[in-house]
Amino acid sequence: MKLIYGTGNPGKFSMMKEALKELDVELLSLRDLPAVQEEPEETGRTPLENARQKAEFYYSIFKMPVFSCDSGMYIEGLPEEEQPGVHVRNVGGRRLSDAEMTAYYAGIAHRLGGRCMAEYRNAICLILDENRRYEHYGPDISGVRFYLVDKPVQQKEEGFPLDPISVDVDNGKYFTQLEGQQSIFEKSEGIVRFFRNALGI
Template sequence: MEKKIILIATSNAGKVREMEKAFEGLPVRLVPLSRIREVLPDAGEIEEPVEDGETFLENARIKAHYYRTQTGLAALADDSGLTVEVLGGAPGVYSARYAGVHGDDAANNTKLIAEIRAQGTENAAAAYHCALVLVLEDGRELGAEGTCAGFIRPEARGTEGFGYDPHFYRADGRSMAELSRAEKHTISHRGAALDMMKKMLAEAL
């Protein structure tokens, strides 16, 4: 069976690795935006869409439909982030650019810890959220969501994760960045959403 090409609408290497691992066994070839010319040699520069949704699911839907329209390929988009109770749900949909620059993990974490300390706590209840939307070539849309509860703490531990993972602790006392990829997949917000998406995609193929 010829593998279906699915464009991954992200340049985040950590997310790409998790998606590739999750979809093992399916007749699909995942192609990140950074490698789009491997399948569309004449593709020009594609501007990023405006992510003006109020929820993770809305932003994932915006990205998936946009890249499917721009390329004609099936497109899988992720929108995910962190919500912290004492910060009223912040950083929320602004998680990747919380400190002002998209993808600056160090700056985002520094701001997050400072904001939590300003609230008089160093152990803040939090949750990761992930929304995935896959738009197939014919316009059919598949959606999946997952969450993972934990706590944000000032001490950064572990080297395996990305984003806020070194500061996000589970009930067992380990940070998300201390987990192996396999362990993380079994309990993470993205792992839950990817498992659900994999089942739906297998049925759709």
């Protein structure tokens, strides 16, 4: 079955393709389809609301099975009003570049003593047709807890601007030094289970 992943981020698409390789689905990226001029709105207050908005947007255009994901980042020690949540890339009313994003969150880590605990909370919305929709927002598809630090290393892959300041809690390695990325953004077992249940495969 053909399935569109509604994301413009090539890094996230590659990661999802790897996570779903054992399933009998042909994952399509937005680059495989006719160009879409508009961008979906992301005005939700939670990752699930944003995932739903994006999936509905792409389904309305392509009229074929599509899913979208969204994440919120939460940092221990940061006041509630400063939590990035679903606005990880948008700060002070403007969208940050990769370099600006790395610098901004390195600054937060510096403010919190050079290192702070963080986690992504992820959601997914899958629309198969007008009558079948599946959604999930839970820890089984969310990222592991990790440290944000104030000393960046060189970025390895475009689209993951926080990897140069993200450190694995267990082994102390920067995310840029890790082989796989499933554990960073999404736990692949939970994602695979979601699709198996939704698609009946």
